[in-house]
Amino acid sequence: MLRQLRRPNLAVGGGIVVLLIIIAVFAPLIAPHxxxxxxxxxxxxxxxxxAFWLGTDDQGRDIFSRIVxxxxxxxxxxxxxxxxxxxxxIALGLSAGYFGGWWDEFVQGLTNVMLAVPTIVFxxxxxxxxxxxxxxxxxxxxxxxxxYSCRISRAQVLSMKSSPFIQAARTMGYGPGxxxxxxxLPNIAGPLIVVATMGVGSAIMAEASLSFLGLGVVPPAPxxxxxxxxxxxxxxxxxxxxxxxxxxxxxxxxxxxLLGDGLRDLLDPQGRSRx
Amino acid sequence: xxLVILRRLAQALITVAVVLTLVFxxxxxxxxxxxxxxxxxxxxxxxxxAARIAASLHLNDPTPLRLWHYFVDxxxxxxxxxxxxxxxxxxxxxxRIFASVRLALAAISFAIVTGLPLGYLAxxxxxxxxxxxxxxxxxxxxxxxxxxxxxxxxxxFSLQLGLLPTFGYGGxxxxxxxxxALTLGIAPMAxxxxxxxxxxxxxxxADFIRTARSKxxxxxxxxxxxxxxxxxxLILTMIGLQFGAMLGGSVVIESLFAWPGxxxxxxxxxxxxxxxxxxxxxxxxxxxxxxxNTLVDIAYLIIDPRIRYK
Numbered sequence: 001m002l003r004q005l006r007r008p009n010l011a012v013g014g015g016i017v018v019l020l021i022i023i024a025v026f027a028p029l030i031a032p033h034x035x036x037x038x039x040x041x042x043x044x045x046x047x048x049x050x051a052f053w054l055g056t057d058d059q060g061r062d063i064f065s066r067i068v069x070x071x072x073x074x075x076x077x078x079x080x081x082x083x084x085x086x087x088x089x090i091a092l093g094l095s096a097g098y099f100g101g102w103w104d105e106f107v108q109g110l111t112n113v114m115l116a117v118p119t120i121v122f123x124x125x126x127x128x129x130x131x132x133x134x135x136x137x138x139x140x141x142x143x144x145x146x147x148y149s150c151r152i153s154r155a156q157v158l159s160m161k162s163s164p165f166i167q168a169a170r171t172m173g174y175g176p177g178x179x180x181x182x183x184x185l186p187n188i189a190g191p192l193i194v195v196a197t198m199g200v201g202s203a204i205m206a207e208a209s210l211s212f213l214g215l216g217v218v219p220p221a222p223x224x225x226x227x228x229x230x231x232x233x234x235x236x237x238x239x240x241x242x243x244x245x246x247x248x249x250x251x252x253x254x255x256x257x258l259l260g261d262g263l264r265d266l267l268d269p270q271g272r273s274r275x
Numbered sequence: 276x277x278l279v280i281l282r283r284l285a286q287a288l289i290t291v292a293v294v295l296t297l298v299f300x301x302x303x304x305x306x307x308x309x310x311x312x313x314x315x316x317x318x319x320x321x322x323x324x325a326a327r328i329a330a331s332l333h334l335n336d337p338t339p340l341r342l343w344h345y346f347v348d349x350x351x352x353x354x355x356x357x358x359x360x361x362x363x364x365x366x367x368x369x370x371r372i373f374a375s376v377r378l379a380l381a382a383i384s385f386a387i388v389t390g391l392p393l394g395y396l397a398x399x400x401x402x403x404x405x406x407x408x409x410x411x412x413x414x415x416x417x418x419x420x421x422x423x424x425x426x427x428x429x430x431x432f433s434l435q436l437g438l439l440p441t442f443g444y445g446g447x448x449x450x451x452x453x454x455x456a457l458t459l460g461i462a463p464m465a466x467x468x469x470x471x472x473x474x475x476x477x478x479x480x481a482d483f484i485r486t487a488r489s490k491x492x493x494x495x496x497x498x499x500x501x502x503x504x505x506x507x508x509l510i511l512t513m514i515g516l517q518f519g520a521m522l523g524g525s526v527v528i529e530s531l532f533a534w535p536g537x538x539x540x541x542x543x544x545x546x547x548x549x550x551x552x553x554x555x556x557x558x559x560x561x562x563x564x565x566x567x568n569t570l571v572d573i574a575y576l577i578i579d580p581r582i583r584y585k
Binding site for chain 1 (some may be wrong): 288289293294298305414415417418419427497520530541545546548561564
């Protein structure tokens with residue numbers, strides 16, 4: 001296992017993700033200022049200095065502290081959204097592959113519909129109905145990006161359905177629920193973990209995009225995306241407002257993508273070319 | 276072959292119908308409609324007039340009946356009237372589709388011109404440092420938030436160097452197109468580089484390549500006649516998917532660069548809860564995706580004879 005850390009993707013990606021979790025958990029100990037209440041127009045738009053490591057925003061809040069607390073929002077949204085997507089995708093894909101017939105046709109049709117509408121557009125429509133905020137964000141993103149894990153789990157089940165150990169389970173009298181969850185799921189988990197890892201990254205990106213548009217996390221909560229929302233207007237006088245929150249998104253998404261790549265080499269060696 | 280094409284078209288039409296129904300039902304949950312938004316603006320609309328407008332627009336009918344009217348109107352090319360500007364939605368969209376498609380074409384061209392050679396280069400030097408650098412570049416391209424990249428490009432190329440205009444359409448000149456197109460093209464470029472590399476590596480180990488090589492075919496001819504043609508089927512799928520999704524994917528970039536396309540109209544209308552316009556924008560985005568991917572499917576039938584007989 002330790003030898004696997006020599007793979008650069010796995011080590012770098014895993015390192016970034018672990019670091020993020022530590023930052024999110026210990027945010028109050030790391031951040032020198034309060035992310036929301038330390039607004040002071042006396043210090044508005046200060047460039048990076050020893051007092052404010054990454055500068056301050058247009059309301060005088062410390063950008064570094066806001067980025068540290070922002071890790072909590074990004075990770076919470078990313079993990080919860082991907083858990084919802086994975087649960088929906090795997091449940092539909094497993095059952096469609098196992099039962100076949102009209103149910104399979106229906107699930108495949110639904111998957112094609114989801115693929116025809118870009119996730120961000122579907123999520124925008126849902127946000128328009130529910131209004132901005134983290135709860136609607138979780139619903140909007142958690143219901144719209146499951147097509148990929150559905151396809152993968154269906155394809156895996158199809159390739160495994162007639163193998164001897166499944167026939168044996170059936171002969172022993174186990175029902176479809178037991179066979180799907182206890183026999184099939186553990187055997188197809190590898191590729192699904194890879195898809196889910198990268199899914200966390202794309203969920204964080206989607207949250208940032210929606211918040212950037214003003215339709216995601218509501219200010220003054222320190223979301224990396226909403227921190228960038230006002231940056232365009234401040235670009236001439238305070239470019240650091242635009243630089244650091246975006247860097248945080250970039251490094252985070254990169255971490256999950258690298259971890260996904262590394263896990264694929266480890267868990268799913270044949271699938272290297274699939275994505 | 277004609278039958279297969281007809282089947283594809285039918286599938287695409289069904290998908291459009293399902294998406295529109297879902298979106299329609301979703302928005303029927305929101306209270307308020309054209310008339311209530313008129314009344315809310317306090318323009319002194321007579322309640323009797325309001326009631327007549329509501330009746331003529333079938334606003335008081337039950338949801339299934341309104342869905343029926345929506346589809347009948349749609350087939351007559353009527354997408355309804357904007358709540359906020361009172362303009363017909365078709366009119367608002369028609370001016371913007373060209374701008375969006377132009378941006379998408381520029382972005383996908385950039386992605387193809389840079390992503391394909393990069394992926395091919397990486398595959399032909401597999402495991403060497405060129406491959407490593409190219410793939411680090413690709414995974415970074417996949418991870419970078421496009422709107423952030425756009426902001427930084429704006430700062431460097433417009434504000435610092437003064438080479439390009441910051442944002443806007445600029446009456447359609449090329450200078451205004453460059454930054455939005457590059458920004459939008461980054462992620463597809465990275466995906467194309469990865470797909471090309473994987474496709475070339477996979478095809479290179481195929482039996483027919485070994486056969487061709489062992490019968491003494493020159494490398495150049497081998498690449499042109501066998502490798503490129505077979506790898507291209509995989510690459511074309513990725514290009515089709517990326518290009519098709521671009522009208523939807525460009526919503527954030529269009530907003531950042533104030534590009535007058537369908538995406539920025541969608542964002543504005545979501546903010547205003549202008550539902551007929553939101554529905555119209557989603558219709559355009561979905562139709563574009565399905566049109567592109569149906570065309571790609573038909574292109575397969577021409578490129579790859581094996582698919583024709585399945």
